[in-house]
Amino acid sequence: MMKFLRRLTYWICLGIVAFALVTGCHTSNRTATPASSAQNCRVVQHTAGETCVPLNPQRIVALDILSLSNIVALGIKPIAAATWSSIEGKIDFPPHLANNIKGISLHSYATAQPNLEKILQLKPDLIILPSDPSSQSIYQQLSHIAPTVLVPWAEISRDWKQHLIETAKIFDKTDVATQLLDSYDQRVEEVKQSLGVLHTSLQKQAFYASFAYVSDRLTLAAKNSFSGTILNDLGLLSPKSSDGLALPISEESLPKIDSDVLFIGVYQESDRSTLKRLQRKPLWSKIKAVQQNQVYTVDFQTWYGFDFLSAHAVLDDIEKYLVNAP
Incomplete structure (x- = not known):
């Protein structure tokens, strides 16, 4: 009987520890986006809260053409970008962006949300997109994939100059902007x-x-x-x-x-x-x-x-x- 109780106590304790680890990780993901330790990232305030952005992100994914263009203008090259496909079903970028997006993997989506599975496969270390209702609805899902920043858009009355500055803040490049x-x-x-x-x-x-x-x-x-x-x-x-x-x-x-x-x-x-x-x-x-x-x-x-x-x-x-x- 004592042997049985000892085994039962062991399995209960083990279950409690496992549960604590799982819920602890889940809670952590709700309150902060995945990132490196505090020494390797910088906290950035944005419209969805705050995100610890890697100091030198290497695998940036921009989920719209506006963010893509301004990131490139700041002298930073993302690994991939996603944007709405046109009604004809193709990715149609302005001619002046052609030389600036060479080497960047381009993805289109025709539904209300970008393809989360594709984004996960890209293994990003930073995701950027403008703040709007559709972005805010998937923010939690994106932040479980990588640190995610919603750049203000409607909140700044669609001011394109201010959007450049807000994008630059993510990378600590306001002087460049x-x-x-x-x-x-x-x-x-x-x-x-x-x-x-x-x-x-x-x-x-x-x-x-x-x-x-x-x-x-x-x-x-x-x-x-x-x-x-x-x-x-x-x-x-x-x-x-x-x-x-x-x-x-x-x-x-x-x-x-x-x-x-x-x-x-x-x-x-x-x-x-x-x-x-x-x-x-x-x-x-x-x-x-x-x-x-x-x-x-x-x-x-x-x-x-x-x-x-x-x-x-x-x-x-x-x-x-x-x-x-x-």
């Missing part, structure tokens, strides 16, 4: 001067520009949109431009687009037929930019980019069509 934004401001001033000299030489008055895109309909980018902020920095955005992100334009309202220059992009290749249909409408010819032969087709993803590299690509287009054009 500041230098990048200073270089952007400097280039904006150079483009403004070039436009001013050009219009003085041509004896033209100040003009305004806007960006519109076509999906199932025509939408005019507003003051707080990505392209709107850049055009506003250049002094090209009309004072009549509405606040917010976008303004849908009906066919009857086409003549109300009173900008002297109109940059236009298509969301999907299939939307080009919608654009051609609009261009055949009699009211299309009433658009001021059309009458002045100042309508230029540009890449939608670039002009809708909300990231640092896209901002410079937008400036490239403005120089191409408004400064360097014959």
Whole structure:
């Protein structure tokens, strides 16, 4: 009998220890993301709490194109990136990113969540994505795979410049982000001067520009949109431009687009037929930019980019069509 009790006590104690280890690990995963010891990581505050980020992460996974672009702009190369696939079912990156993403494994997902199994197979040591409802819903699952940081997005009113700074904070590179934004401001001033000299030489008055895109309909980018902020920095955005992100334009309202220059992009290749249909409408010819032969087709993803590299690509287009054009 005593022998039986000793064995029973042994197995009970063993079970208690095992249970404590399992629940201890589980609790640890709920309160902090997996990481190295405190000496090898740095605590970063973010919208989902705090994460101990490795001091020198080597296997970074960015789960959206915005994070990917800004990480690359900071001089850091992730091993992989995931982004939404287009309606046509392919990964479609802006042309200006082509050289920057060489060697990075690209994955697309067409559901509400990225593929957690694929991410697990990548063995990341850091996962980064912008904060939005879908990201927050899978944060706990991602943080069990690797230290995960949600970079503020809606919380900073989709401010692309602030997003670059917030991304830089993860890597302790805010000084680099500041230098990048200073270089952007400097280039904006150079483009403004070039436009001013050009219009003085041509004896033209100040003009305004806007960006519109076509999906199932025509939408005019507003003051707080990505392209709107850049055009506003250049002094090209009309004072009549509405606040917010976008303004849908009906066919009857086409003549109300009173900008002297109109940059236009298509969301999907299939939307080009919608654009051609609009261009055949009699009211299309009433658009001021059309009458002045100042309508230029540009890449939608670039002009809708909300990231640092896209901002410079937008400036490239403005120089191409408004400064360097014959």
